[in-house]
Amino acid sequence: xxxxxxxxxxxxxxxxxxxxxxxxxxxxxxxxxxxxxxxxxxxxxxxxxxxxxxxxxxxxxxxxxxxxxxxxxxxxxxxxxxxxxxxxxxxxxxxxxxxxxxxxxxxxxxxxxxxxxxxxxxxxxxxxxxxxxxxxxxxxxxxxxxxxxxxxxxxxxxxxxxxxxxxxxxxxxxxxxxxxxxxxxxxxxxxxxxxxxxxxxxxxxxxxxxxxxxxxxxxxxxxxxxxxxxxxxxxxxxxxxxxxxxxxxxxxxxxxxxxxxxxxxxxxxxxxxxxxxxxxxxxxxxxxxxxxxxxxxxxxxxxxxxxxxxxxxxxxxxxxxxxxxxxxxx
Amino acid sequence: xxxxxxxxxxxxxxxxxxxxxxxxxxxxxxxxxxxxxxxxxxxxxxxxxxxxxxxxxxxxxxxxxxxxxxxxxxxxxxxxxxxxxxxxxxxxxxxxxxxxxxxxxxxxxxxxxxxxxxxxxxxxxxxxxxxxxxxxxxxxxxxxxxxxxxxxxxxxxxxxxxxxxxxxxxxxxxxxxxxxxxxxxxxxxxxxxxxxxxxxxxxxxxxxxxxxxxxxxxxxxxxxxxxxxxxxxxxxxxxxxxxxxxxxxxxxxxxxxxxxxxxxxxxxxxxxxxxxxxxxxxxxxxxxxxxxxxxxxxxxxxxxxxxxxxxxxxxxxxxxxxxxxxxxxxxxxx
Numbered sequence: 001x002x003x004x005x006x007x008x009x010x011x012x013x014x015x016x017x018x019x020x021x022x023x024x025x026x027x028x029x030x031x032x033x034x035x036x037x038x039x040x041x042x043x044x045x046x047x048x049x050x051x052x053x054x055x056x057x058x059x060x061x062x063x064x065x066x067x068x069x070x071x072x073x074x075x076x077x078x079x080x081x082x083x084x085x086x087x088x089x090x091x092x093x094x095x096x097x098x099x100x101x102x103x104x105x106x107x108x109x110x111x112x113x114x115x116x117x118x119x120x121x122x123x124x125x126x127x128x129x130x131x132x133x134x135x136x137x138x139x140x141x142x143x144x145x146x147x148x149x150x151x152x153x154x155x156x157x158x159x160x161x162x163x164x165x166x167x168x169x170x171x172x173x174x175x176x177x178x179x180x181x182x183x184x185x186x187x188x189x190x191x192x193x194x195x196x197x198x199x200x201x202x203x204x205x206x207x208x209x210x211x212x213x214x215x216x217x218x219x220x221x222x223x224x225x226x227x228x229x230x231x232x233x234x235x236x237x238x239x240x241x242x243x244x245x246x247x248x249x250x251x252x253x254x255x256x257x258x259x260x261x262x263x264x265x266x267x268x269x270x271x272x273x274x275x276x277x278x279x280x281x282x283x284x285x286x287x288x289x290x291x292x293x294x295x296x297x298x299x300x301x302x303x304x305x306x307x308x309x310x311x312x313x314x315x316x317x318x319x320x321x322x323x324x325x326x327x328x329x330x
Numbered sequence: 331x332x333x334x335x336x337x338x339x340x341x342x343x344x345x346x347x348x349x350x351x352x353x354x355x356x357x358x359x360x361x362x363x364x365x366x367x368x369x370x371x372x373x374x375x376x377x378x379x380x381x382x383x384x385x386x387x388x389x390x391x392x393x394x395x396x397x398x399x400x401x402x403x404x405x406x407x408x409x410x411x412x413x414x415x416x417x418x419x420x421x422x423x424x425x426x427x428x429x430x431x432x433x434x435x436x437x438x439x440x441x442x443x444x445x446x447x448x449x450x451x452x453x454x455x456x457x458x459x460x461x462x463x464x465x466x467x468x469x470x471x472x473x474x475x476x477x478x479x480x481x482x483x484x485x486x487x488x489x490x491x492x493x494x495x496x497x498x499x500x501x502x503x504x505x506x507x508x509x510x511x512x513x514x515x516x517x518x519x520x521x522x523x524x525x526x527x528x529x530x531x532x533x534x535x536x537x538x539x540x541x542x543x544x545x546x547x548x549x550x551x552x553x554x555x556x557x558x559x560x561x562x563x564x565x566x567x568x569x570x571x572x573x574x575x576x577x578x579x580x581x582x583x584x585x586x587x588x589x590x591x592x593x594x595x596x597x598x599x600x601x602x603x604x605x606x607x608x609x610x611x612x613x614x615x616x617x618x619x620x621x622x623x624x625x626x627x628x629x630x631x632x633x634x635x636x637x638x639x640x641x642x643x644x645x646x647x648x649x650x651x652x653x654x655x656x657x658x659x660x661x662x663x664x
Binding site for chain 1: 365390392393394395396398399400401402404405406408409410411412413414424425426427428429430489490491519521
């Protein structure tokens with residue numbers, strides 16, 4: 001019975017993967033165009049240092065975007081990524097400064113705490129039919145509130161010197177956060193393409209009833225994915241704790257917006273079932289390059305907000321037009 | 331033939347040395363906490379005016395997207411490094427979290443000047459700001475006089491991680507505690523914001539309906555609190571004191587809606603930044619005998635001045651002539 005239902009699924013699946021290539025192509029063209037314009041308008045844009053700086057500044061967004069890609073592929077959303085990022089940042093710092101723990105145990109505890117946040121959100125989504133919007137909205141408040149409580153709104157400082165390596169060190173010319181992000185992106189890509197869980201994620205996102213009928217434990221998939229998102233948020237927070245050499249309860253508000261924008265621009269559909277990690281990588285690059293480019297041109301951050309909004313509209317519009325053209329061809 | 335060569339050589343030498351003698355162009359970047367606050371807009375205006383007067387200064391002034399989210403400020407400063415600025419000015423959102431970024435600027439060999447609100451570390455050439463401690467003290471002293479030494483007051487604090495808030499409270503609290511008849515019934519943060527100021531003031535009035543005065547540590551919060559007082563009909567009962575010298579607040583003092591305001595001359599701070607940035611970019615060091623900041627490492631504090639203005643001062647003593655008062659006060663009209 002599994003094989004009979006699997007066949008149409010795999011056909012749809014490979015079509016979506018094909019659609020993914022075309023999409024990625026147009027997104028890549030978009031990225032190249034933006035880079036071209038910035039190279040012409042700012043003499044500081046096209047340089048190795050600037051490129052490394054862009055990657056470093058947005059490594060945490062890339063990690064958030066990985067978790068979000070998996071969540072959005074399911075047709076769900078995770079609004080808590082910014083809040084859990086702050087919580088991860090604060091817990092790690094707190095454990096090192098007040099908890100008297102070493103770096104590794106503190107990191108582990110911070111990751112456990114943030115994964116737990118995802119687990120709790122996922123629990124209500126999976127087994128109590130909460131909409132993920134509701135569940136993660138609540139978790140956003142809880143996580144950020146806790147982060148602010150433990151820092152009294154200010155910051156936790158006095159972190160051990162060796163901890164700085166994570167956020168401020170590099171291996172060769174490549175900053176450590178960029179390497180961490182690269183590893184996370186690769187692992188997620190493998191998960192989606194080589195593992196059964198990946199197939200299940202696409203299936204649930206594409207057609208939840210069919211997935212259920214095919215015997216996929218939909219609840220468990222949602223639980224796992226939201227937990228992964230929590231883990232990613234915590235990891236991003238730990239990197240920020242090292243970059244800022246302190247635990248900050250206020251970070252993450254802009255990161256939430258940037259991460260969601262990256263995932264959408266990268267071609268992942270909010271409906272679920274469509275999207276890839278390489279697409280998300282392109283989305284993160286586009287957001288990063290725009291922010292950096294506008295900074296280099298001295299453009300106010302208000303215009304950056306406008307620019308990102310416009311790009312989101314363009315990206316999704318191009319998507320919709322391409323989809324309609326494809327349907328006409330059939 | 332020789333004569334011609336000599337003349338040509340002299341002309342060449344002259345042109346080359348003239349072009350060297352021309353003033354060098356300076357490029358400064360200033361990363362402000364936010365551009366959504368009139369206080370910082372005044373500061374920006376002052377800096378731009380000074381830059382225009384000098385003629386050879388190119389200013390890039392940006393504000394962080396969220397006034398409490400450090401990450402956008404960090405990105406802006408890192409991008410200033412990429413732009414190879416001559417001097418970088420920083421209004422630090424969080425005094426500890428900004429330190430690694432300042433150290434990054436130090437490693438890039440670019441001088442750092444902290445403006446208005448300091449960082450608690452990293453190498454800074456100087457810190458240009460009001461004496462926030464003195465300002466807090468002036469506020470406390472004014473309240474004591476206005477209430478004749480007796481009454482209940484509340485404090486609206488700024489963002490907890492801000493050095494400016496820390497210093498203003500350092501000046502205000504010990505001074506107000508000296509006056510035994512004055513009781514601080516509530517001290518809550520409104521994060522420097524107008525909407526928070528309104529909300530928190532509203533809650534404080536509910537809890538303490540017999541309040542006599544409120545000290546707001548910046549004008550945005552004061553202006554928000556003003557709306558709360560107006561809605562609850564407590565404008566006459568509660569004396570509202572602000573801190574910044576933002577023109578909207580000064581107008582409210584002139585109209586009698588606010589009781590007093592601690593004036594910081596934000597335009598002057600902006601001007602001072604540009605002037606000191608030019609001197610530092612030229613290799614000058616600020617005089618080391620000036621008072622130093624209570625940070626680690628300490629740095630020279632360049633005082634931009636502070637005063638307190640109240641209704642009698644603006645309405646009676648000065649009246650229409652208050653346009654003539656120095657700084658941005660001269661832009662205030664009826």
